[in-house]
Amino acid sequence: MLAIVLLIPVVLIAMYLAIALSWSYSEGQRAGYLQKFSRKGWICKTWEGELAMTTVPGVSPTLWNFTVRKDATARQLNLALGRRVVLYYQEHRGLPGTCFGETAYFVDSARIVP
Numbered sequence: 001m002l003a004i005v006l007l008i009p010v011v012l013i014a015m016y017l018a019i020a021l022s023w024s025y026s027e028g029q030r031a032g033y034l035q036k037f038s039r040k041g042w043i044c045k046t047w048e049g050e051l052a053m054t055t056v057p058g059v060s061p062t063l064w065n066f067t068v069r070k071d072a073t074a075r076q077l078n079l080a081l082g083r084r085v086v087l088y089y090q091e092h093r094g095l096p097g098t099c100f101g102e103t104a105y106f107v108d109s110a111r112i113v114p
Contacts, residue, residue, distance in 0.1 A: 003061070003095070007044070008041045009097075010043055015059045017095075017096075019109060020092055020094050020095050021092060021100070023092075024090035024091060025092065025093045026091040026094055027054065027088075027089065027090040027091065028088075028089060029086055029087060029088045029089070030053060030087050030089065031050040031052060031053065031084070031085070031086045031087075031113065032052050032053035032054065032061065032064065032085070033051070033052045033054070033061070033075070033082065033083065033085075034049065034050075034052075034077060034080050034082065034083060034085050034086055035050055035051070035052045035082070036049075036050035037049040037074075037077050037078060037081055039074075040103075041099075042101070042114070043099070044098070044099035044100075046061070046067055046068075046069070046080055046098075046099075046100070046101045046102065047067065047068035047069070047074040047077075048065065048067055048101070048102050048103070049065070049066050049067075049068065049077060049107070050063055050065055050066075050067070051063070051064045051065075051066065051085070051087060053061075054080070056058075064105070065071055065097070066089060066103055066104045066105040066107050067087055067100075067101030067102060067105060067107070068104050068109070069100075069101065069104070069105045069106055073107060073108065073110060076109075076110055077107075077110055082111050082112065083112055083113075084096045084112070084113040085110050085111065085112055085113060086110065087107045087109075087110050087112060088095070088107065088108050088109045088110070089105050089106060089107045089108065089113075090105075090106050090108060091104050091106075092104055092106060099101050
């Protein structure tokens with residue numbers, strides 16, 4: 001009986017996380033200059049980046065923070081630092097803590113703009 005009482009919350013939390021990670025609130029793409037990209041975290045290491053989106057040259061850019069979970073995408077973005085890129089992302093709201101990423105925006109793939 002004690003095992004069932006302890007197991008039910010664990011199963012419910014696992015189901016919630018599976019749903020939150022598989023269902024996206026929004027998805028889209030953002031373009032800008034990749035100005036920061038690093039692997040961060042004490043225990044849960046995640047790739048975190050910053051995209052400077054500018055509409056008009058000479059105007060202060062808007063900074064957009066994002067998380068990358070795929071190692072292949074992280075390798076591609078490491079090669080694109082300082083360059084103009086288009087990032088394809090999904091937004092996952094309601095994830096607890098920062099172990100899955102510091103932001104709600106998860107970049108799936110990227111394209112370097114020549």
